[in-house]
Amino acid sequence: MKILGIETSCDETAASVVEVAPDKSHVKILSSVTATSLALHAKTGGIIPEVAARNQIQDIIPVIYEALSSADGVWPMANSKKDHKLLAISNKPAIDAIAITYGPGLIGSLLVGVETAKTLSYIWNIPLLPINHLFGHIYANWIETLSPFQSLEFPAIGLIVSGGHTDLLLMKSHTDITWLGGTRDDAAGEAFDKIGRMLGLSYPAGPAIENLAKKGNPKAFHFPRPLMYDKELDFSFSGLKTAVLREIQKIEKSEGNNFFAGDSSELRTQEKIVTKRNALIADICRGVQDAISDVLVYKTLQAVEKYNARSVIVGGGVAANETLKNNFQHMLDTKYKILNTKLFVPPKSLCTDNGVMIAAAALFQGKETPWEKITANSELYFD
Ligand code: KG4
Numbered sequence: 073m074k075i076l077g078i079e080t081s082c083d084e085t086a087a088s089v090v091e092v093a094p095d096k097s098h099v100k101i102l103s104s105v106t107a108t109s110l111a112l113h114a115k116t117g118g119i120i121p122e123v124a125a126r127n128q129i130q131d132i133i134p135v136i137y138e139a140l141s142s143a144d145g146v147w148p149m150a151n152s153k154k155d156h157k158l159l160a161i162s163n164k165p166a167i168d169a170i171a172i173t174y175g176p177g178l179i180g181s182l183l184v185g186v187e188t189a190k191t192l193s194y195i196w197n198i199p200l201l202p203i204n205h206l207f208g209h210i211y212a213n214w215i216e217t218l219s220p221f222q223s224l225e226f227p228a229i230g231l232i233v234s235g236g237h238t239d240l241l242l243m244k245s246h247t248d249i250t251w252l253g254g255t256r257d258d259a260a261g262e263a264f265d266k267i268g269r270m271l272g273l274s275y276p277a278g279p280a281i282e283n284l285a286k287k288g289n290p291k292a293f294h295f296p297r298p299l300m301y302d303k304e305l306d307f308s309f310s311g312l313k314t315a316v317l318r319e320i321q322k323i324e325k326s327e328g329n330n331f332f333a334g335d336s337s338e339l340r341t342q343e344k345i346v347t348k349r350n351a352l353i354a355d356i357c358r359g360v361q362d363a364i365s366d367v368l369v370y371k372t373l374q375a376v377e378k379y380n381a382r383s384v385i386v387g388g389g390v391a392a393n394e395t396l397k398n399n400f401q402h403m404l405d406t407k408y409k410i411l412n413t414k415l416f417v418p419p420k421s422l423c424t425d426n427g428v429m430i431a432a433a434a435l436f437q438g439k440e441t442p443w444e445k446i447t448a449n450s451e452l453y454f455d
């Protein structure tokens with residue numbers, strides 16, 4: 073069985089063809105194509121929904137074309153001329169289902185993917201499976217390249233950490249899933265991005281903060297870990313953002329306004345000042361990353377202990393952070409060793425939005441739905 077997964081909930085336009093393993097335990101990736109308008113958003117310091125959707129309208133057909141034609145044996149009639157007219161009624165690809173993200177996300181972006189998927193499902197008469205994007209991040213772990221995928225056992229605690237979400241789930245099985253808690257304000261990725269912006273880093277700032285933190289002194293700044301010791305399994309990151317802002321304001325009081333924001337004044341280009349500024353930025357990045365990682369790891373493992381979970385499944389853009397992954401593993405190997413819980417984090421390329429995760433989620437969460445009944449839902453959450 074082969075599934076085409078399509079994802080357009082934010083700024084990415086992604087499509088992938090996966091093959092379901094004979095025992096239906098995971099999927100094998102046959103193709104994965106992603107186009108992003110990130111470079112445009114880096115200039116504006118965040119995503120402008122209309123710009124994202126306009127780009128997705130241009131990208132959606134070429135991306136689907138590429139995903140179908142580069143998957144072995146799926147679309148023999150495709151040719152190297154990239155003739156998009158081949159997405160025609162008479163040229164049905166050898167896929168058994170189309171999985172489409174129908175929410176949550178930016179409404180304009182979701183509509184591009186949903187309406188395209190509905191059209192293809194209609195003209196080719198291929199079943200359509202609407203997928204919750206948040207489950208997609210969890211199911212990015214059910215792929216063959218992740219070893220040892222066979223030992224992904226329930227009950228599991230799922231942590232979704234992305235630019236828009238920070239959620240904890242209890243998964244007793246693929247069908248028995250309970251939401252345990254989520255962020256009360258900013259998502260973890262949003263905190264990385266907003267703090268990065270204060271430091272003059274371009275959007276999205278998560279990867280840059282991770283990089284700069286490597287050179288940072290872990291003792292230079294100790295930022296708050298909001299709600300870390302709270303009994304509830306909720307998160308809050310806006311206080312951390314405010315604490316960083318206060319530090320920045322303190323530094324700028326002595327070093328001058330816009331010390332971090334980056335302008336071209338003569339003073340700023342002096343080597344000594346630049347060195348000092350870069351060292352401070354690295355220290356702040358280290359402090360921020362440690363605070364976010366501590367909260368995510370502590371709260372997740374609190375849930376693991378409470379529900380005696382066999383697996384921890386992490387997904388979403390922030391899961392690409394190596395320090396977070398290493399801290400999880402370290403705690404599972406030491407303080408929580410007795411639980412013998414296994415950690416699952418997707419390969420970096422599957423942490424951020426992609427089509428593979430939507431196709432993989434369809435294997436376990438996909439319900440065939442008539443195209444007339446599928447509508448993009450920007451507010452979709454967990455039932
Ligand atoms: O899952 P994703 O691609 O999009 C959403 O569904 O939101 O996540 C994007 C988020 C951004 O906030 C980005 O800064 C963050 O993931 N991110 C990271 C890293 N790579 C991406 N955060 C921390 N460390 C990283 N290496």
Ligand code: ZN
Pocket residue numbers: 205209234235388389424425
């Ligand atoms: Zn996402």
